Amino acid sequence: MNNEETVDKQINELDSSLASLIESFTALEEANGKNIPESWTRSMSAGVIKNFEFTFGVATKLIISVLRLNLATELVGMSSFKNDMILASDNGIIDDANTWLEWRKFRNRTSHIYSQEMSIEILSHINRFISDTQTLAARIKKYRGRDSN
Numbered sequence: 001m002n003n004e005e006t007v008d009k010q011i012n013e014l015d016s017s018l019a020s021l022i023e024s025f026t027a028l029e030e031a032n033g034k035n036i037p038e039s040w041t042r043s044m045s046a047g048v049i050k051n052f053e054f055t056f057g058v059a060t061k062l063i064i065s066v067l068r069l070n071l072a073t074e075l076v077g078m079s080s081f082k083n084d085m086i087l088a089s090d091n092g093i094i095d096d097a098n099t100w101l102e103w104r105k106f107r108n109r110t111s112h113i114y115s116q117e118m119s120i121e122i123l124s125h126i127n128r129f130i131s132d133t134q135t136l137a138a139r140i141k142k143y144r145g146r147d148s149n
Contacts, residue, residue: 003069010062017058021051056107
């Protein structure tokens with residue numbers, strides 16, 4: 001599979017994972033305040049966090065693939081994540097490298113969730129992550145000529 005095919009496949013994967021994240025987060029928001037067992041809410045929260053982890057992984061792989069395609073270098077992805085995000089920001093793929101570095105910190109924390117408070121903190125940022133990821137997807141689709149607007 002060449003780089004262009006990889007990017008197209010990853011765009012589809014991002015669309016799918018983002019849809020799952022939105023669906024699970026919407027269900028969790030709708031369940032809040034309703035009389036459902038706390039164990040269900042915890043399970044729903046865990047599902048949203050898993051969807052966040054997966055969507056973050058797909059998004060960052062897509063960013064790296066687009067950089068490789070644009071810059072025609074295999075060095076992308078071989079240095080630090082921070083350098084790759086700076087390159088992505090410099091090339092207009094993402095708005096701000098620091099935002100994606102923050103998402104990575106949240107992603108790294110998800111494997112160490114030991115308290116409800118930490119889970120709630122991560123969940124409180126999901127809407128912003130969804131927005132940033134939708135912006136990323138729209139930019140890449142426009143660049144690839146797959147703009148649906």
